[in-house]
Amino acid sequence: MLAKKRTAIAIPSSEITPKHLYLSRRQFIKGATGGAAFLAASALLGSCRPAEPGTEAEPEGGQASATVDELGDPLTPYRNVISYNNYYEFTTDKESVAARAANFSTSPWQVEVGGLVNNPRVYDIDDLRRFDQEERIYRMRCVEGWSMVIPWIGFPLSRLLAEVQPDSRARYVRFETLHDPDQMPGQMSRGYPWPYVEGLRLGEAMHDLTILATGLYGDNLPPQNGAPVRLVVPWKYGFKNIKSIVRIDLVEEMPISLWMAVNPREYGFYANVNPEVRHPRWSQSTERRIGEVQRRATLMFNGYAEQVAGLYEGMDLRLNF
Ligand code: MTE
Numbered sequence: 259m260l261a262k263k264r265t266a267i268a269i270p271s272s273e274i275t276p277k278h279l280y281l282s283r284r285q286f287i288k289g290a291t292g293g294a295a296f297l298a299a300s301a302l303l304g305s306c307r308p309a310e311p312g313t314e315a316e317p318e319g320g321q322a323s324a325t326v327d328e329l330g331d332p333l334t335p336y337r338n339v340i341s342y343n344n345y346y347e348f349t350t351d352k353e354s355v356a357a358r359a360a361n362f363s364t365s366p367w368q369v370e371v372g373g374l375v376n377n378p379r380v381y382d383i384d385d386l387r388r389f390d391q392e393e394r395i396y397r398m399r400c401v402e403g404w405s406m407v408i409p410w411i412g413f414p415l416s417r418l419l420a421e422v423q424p425d426s427r428a429r430y431v432r433f434e435t436l437h438d439p440d441q442m443p444g445q446m447s448r449g450y451p452w453p454y455v456e457g458l459r460l461g462e463a464m465h466d467l468t469i470l471a472t473g474l475y476g477d478n479l480p481p482q483n484g485a486p487v488r489l490v491v492p493w494k495y496g497f498k499n500i501k502s503i504v505r506i507d508l509v510e511e512m513p514i515s516l517w518m519a520v521n522p523r524e525y526g527f528y529a530n531v532n533p534e535v536r537h538p539r540w541s542q543s544t545e546r547r548i549g550e551v552q553r554r555a556t557l558m559f560n561g562y563a564e565q566v567a568g569l570y571e572g573m574d575l576r577l578n579f
Contacts, residue, residue: 320476322409327395329561331547334406336475338548343482344400345501347435347442347454359481362441364502367486373507374428377421383486387472389413394469396492398499399531399560405545410490411473416464418506424460428508431463432456433489433500450520456489456500457513457527461569467492467562470503493559493566495529528578530570531560535579 326332343355348362369386372378391411399405419431437453439445445452462468471490472479479485484501491498497517517525524538533543533556544553559566570578 323393327407331407334548340480347444356482362481364486371422371506373509374425375508376423397560398496401495403545406548410471412469412471414466415468415470424508427510430509431458432507432509432513433503434505436502436504454516456515493562498529526579535576
């Protein structure tokens with residue numbers, strides 16, 4: 259557990275909160291969560307420089323089990339997590355995402371899980387919240403060179419995959435975001451092959467660190483952070499963490515993600531955090547933790563090498579960017 263072992267990541271919510279609070283939080287998490295003009299999105303990912311997040315209003319935050327992650331890095335304040343976002347379906351301006359996504363309707367919400375599985379299923383968001391929810395405090399490193407430490411609420415994707423039972427042909431998992439230009443004005447932009455798509459190798463998807471997140475800081479996900487359900491894969495660049503998922507398919511061929519389709523020279527399938535592999539336009543050796551002034555060294559696999567390096571044995575990590 260977190261306090262005992264510095265490499266441990268998962269803490270069941272039941273162990274971090276008094277039981278009555280934990281149960282009422284569960285109830286709350288089970289409850290439902292709740293576009294304007296889109297800035298012309300000619301920019302590609304990475305062209306926005308990290309700016310100092312707004313500090314005017316101090317939004318309420320839920321709770322977290324700890325103030326630091328397993329490396330001793332402080333959690334990013336709630337107000338920063340919810341006010342500095344990448345969500346191109348709403349806007350490319352990080353500090354306007356929250357306002358533009360405020361009325362995004364996430365109820366009712368269904369996630370269809372199919373493809374090469376023996377037991378295809380459609381999950382209502384409440385079905386997903388019925389999986390045992392855990393807190394996972396993870397670092398998130400954006401390919402643009404900034405990072406945060408976020409206490410997610412969610413559950414391992416492997417549990418959902420065990421229910422649908424991938425068949426022997428399945429080698430990859432493909433994820434898709436909602437396509438609804440009426441609600442997501444960014445999807446009117448022709449520069450991108452909407453909807454947002456991401457993918458994982460099956461072994462990566464089955465890894466215990468890989469979660470479907472339904473909340474953060476003890477509350478449901480806010481729209482700007484990918485409500486009502488998103489992927490979190492902490493050893494990969496943030497763009498792999500696809501938001502507002504409506505489809506998950508088990509497939510045979512490597513899925514082409516939105517960013518691979520837009521700019522294959524700059525964005526690859528694996529996107530493992532690697533300080534030694536430059537983005538064609540900038541170094542990845544350091545990062546700016548949101549809320550801090552000094553840049554800090556970027557860690558191999560974002561600090562999760564001990565847990566995940568084995569997934570890539572024999573691969574040339576310089577080629578698999
Ligand atoms: N998912 C969708 N559907 N659309 C996006 O624009 N942006 C990605 C990822 N998931 C994105 C997305 C990028 S680039 C990052 S860094 C993270 O979400 C940001 O997550 P956050 O806003 O919760 O910090």
